[in-house]
Amino acid sequence: PDGTLDATFDPGADGGVYALAVQADGKIVVGGWFTTLGGQTRSRIGRLNADGTLDATFDPGANGGVYALAVQADGKIVVGGWFTTLGGQPRNCIARLNPDGTLDADFNPEANGWVYALAVQADGKIVVGGDFTTLGGQTRNRIGRLNPDGTLDATFNPGANDGVRALAVQADGKIVVGGAFTTLGGQPRNRIARLNPDGTLDATFNSGANGGVVVLAVQADGKIVVGGDFTTLGGQARSRIARLNPDGTLDATFDPGADWAVVALAVQADGKIVVGGYFGTLGGQTRNYIGRxxxxxxxxxxxxxxxTNTVYGLVVQADGKIVVGGEFTTLGGAARNRIGRLSSDTAALQNLTANTSGTTVTWTRSGAGPEVWRVTFESSTDGASYAPLGAGTRIAGGWELTGLALTRAQNLFIRARGYHATGLFNGSGSIVESVRNVFYRERWG
Incomplete structure (x- = not known):
């Protein structure tokens, strides 16, 4: 049945699990406040193989909580939280790891306060949200942006007057921001706002909440699911969960309600929404800390x-299974220490195709797999080293790239990669991928 516990997955942690990110190879990076994971010493960060066993090769270690993990296209992992050392070296609240878990020595922007949310843009720049007032050696009030090399983006400085907890990058590059603030970009904005890609305030978007907005999820249709501890949004009663239309107006048709804070959201390709938090009821029915x-x-x-306790982080895997992190000691009726995985009885369907003329690649996705906010297509002649073909455009049921001239008379691998927000506050970032082998005969005459 749907949502039953995966009996094969039981790594266990001795402290809270908050950040969850799935790599393109299916490995799961885990962050939180634990000191053991999978029965071995792991200080606040570790990595699991796809089967839930501990990745023995990955052990950077942090001296404080890890709240955000963002997997980049190159396999490097940006780490945010409340630490002063990572990988045995000084790193203040933000750092980056190489794919093997060693510290990226060239990346050291430093923040002077908690980092809760990371969002890697299509151009590789990294939006950072939290409780800091300096980032990269300059004043940045709770929100800032880094260049891919970790230097501060001097052009982006909206500023918030209180904590930023949630970031969601839209397909058009605009950035939805949630938190505890009442001003952003120098203008009144109650706990939710939207920025243009250059960091200026989107004047058309001003829904407003009367309590903290801590998690955001953008759907395929551009609507924005909002979670937190509010009881009104957009001037209407909405209890801890709501949905906005793409223009920021309230979706009047969506009003499930929860009796306590919502801190995690995961949108599936079929449009269903997995919800985690502190609640005991959802949609008017008993749902202990997790529901859909x-x-x-x-x-x-x-x-x-x-x-049995708070669910802080969610990530939907490529196969539709749902990894759950939090403070619980049982999940699905069985003992699971702070991390577990739920099964799905709905298939996660995907199909990567290239047309017969080699001009178009299409990736259709449906069912229980994760919804993604952007897609890239790449090609390779050896299945190891890939070159970019371009960014996908959303179509009904998937993504497409046109205008190609794929190489003929040569074995080709086409790779599609989708990016989705995961973990506590959706402050982490995961990758799902599909690879297809194609061969086009040489044209004669």
Missing amino acids: LNPDGALDAAFNPGA
């Missing part, structure tokens, strides 16, 4: 695993 909504906001009656 249908696309229209109605409660998914078939999904009710239940946990």
